[in-house]
Amino acid sequence: MMMFVAAATAILVAMGLALGRALIGPTLYDRVLAGNSFGTKTILLLGLMGFITGRPDFLDIALLYALMNFIATIAILKFFRYRTMGRGMRARTLEARKTGGSDG
Amino acid sequence: MNEPLQLISDFQPSANLMQFIEISILTLLLVVSIAMLRMRRLFGVVMLSGIYSFLSALFFVALDAVDVAFTEAAVGAGISTILMLSAMLLTARREKPFVPGHAFLALLVCVVVGGALVYATFDAPLYGDPMAPANAYVGQAYVDRMAVEISMPNIVTGVLASYRGYDTMGETAVIFTAALGVMLLLGLGSERGGRVVSDVPPEPEASPSSDSTAQNSTAQNSTGQKSPAPTANSPIGREDAP
Numbered sequence: 001m002m003m004f005v006a007a008a009t010a011i012l013v014a015m016g017l018a019l020g021r022a023l024i025g026p027t028l029y030d031r032v033l034a035g036n037s038f039g040t041k042t043i044l045l046l047g048l049m050g051f052i053t054g055r056p057d058f059l060d061i062a063l064l065y066a067l068m069n070f071i072a073t074i075a076i077l078k079f080f081r082y083r084t085m086g087r088g089m090r091a092r093t094l095e096a097r098k099t100g101g102s103d104g
Numbered sequence: 105m106n107e108p109l110q111l112i113s114d115f116q117p118s119a120n121l122m123q124f125i126e127i128s129i130l131t132l133l134l135v136v137s138i139a140m141l142r143m144r145r146l147f148g149v150v151m152l153s154g155i156y157s158f159l160s161a162l163f164f165v166a167l168d169a170v171d172v173a174f175t176e177a178a179v180g181a182g183i184s185t186i187l188m189l190s191a192m193l194l195t196a197r198r199e200k201p202f203v204p205g206h207a208f209l210a211l212l213v214c215v216v217v218g219g220a221l222v223y224a225t226f227d228a229p230l231y232g233d234p235m236a237p238a239n240a241y242v243g244q245a246y247v248d249r250m251a252v253e254i255s256m257p258n259i260v261t262g263v264l265a266s267y268r269g270y271d272t273m274g275e276t277a278v279i280f281t282a283a284l285g286v287m288l289l290l291g292l293g294s295e296r297g298g299r300v301v302s303d304v305p306p307e308p309e310a311s312p313s314s315d316s317t318a319q320n321s322t323a324q325n326s327t328g329q330k331s332p333a334p335t336a337n338s339p340i341g342r343e344d345a346p
Binding site: 022069 | 135139
């Protein structure tokens, strides 16, 4: 039981720290990383809650969270690399860069 | 009447711990929502809304609503973040500056409606009450008849896919239509939906918590990639370059 308490406290403190970085983070990448690591802490806390209540079946959902977290982070980073969503954006963005104009 | 009390006292330590976790999650939710209200940079708001979705999904799991938590994680944290970013492409990247004012009527409406909602929760059955209508009559009937009638291992799936099949089909059609509408609105596949967008030029060092423009301008060219001319129209990611 003490172990559960210690683990829960540690994870919650880590969540608070990640949240603080998301709030004050000066650059964009701080925020992206804070969101990603907050998702990871969510997965950990979800697994811990499963073991506390004696039903670790929720680990499936933790897996889904992990996938979601990954996909969202990849999407955000791709978005800031290519500045668009959707298909065929790379060619168009490169073309816009070549012509030197803004692509808005 | 003694039996449920006995059950609760057996799980007392873990119930206390779960209560602690739930209260912490709710506190974090409050902090995140207040921060979302106060933040002017839309990208930060998008990231915070993803964090909010993760937290509320966690809270749904704590309340044993696992299917809702599943949906919240997939839709709230996954799809919504991407849709919000796509929508951000079509607008400015900063919220308009907040004009302080006194909207007493809005405050009054909020207080009255919120008070009415809180008052309404007093009539709701307690959490986990076995005699609550949702647990007692119809729900119990489904639990009893599910194994005999359609023999699905998961009761929620059975109700959604079989007992409420037509309803679920209608919902699917509605969601499909909504997805089509959102894709048309956002113009996915074209850059910025083919629109010309002018961002509000960022005021230098607007707030201490916003960004470090001076630091960025020196480090901007070190990424080695050719970036477009830094006009006010240039799209997302410019002033935040590492």
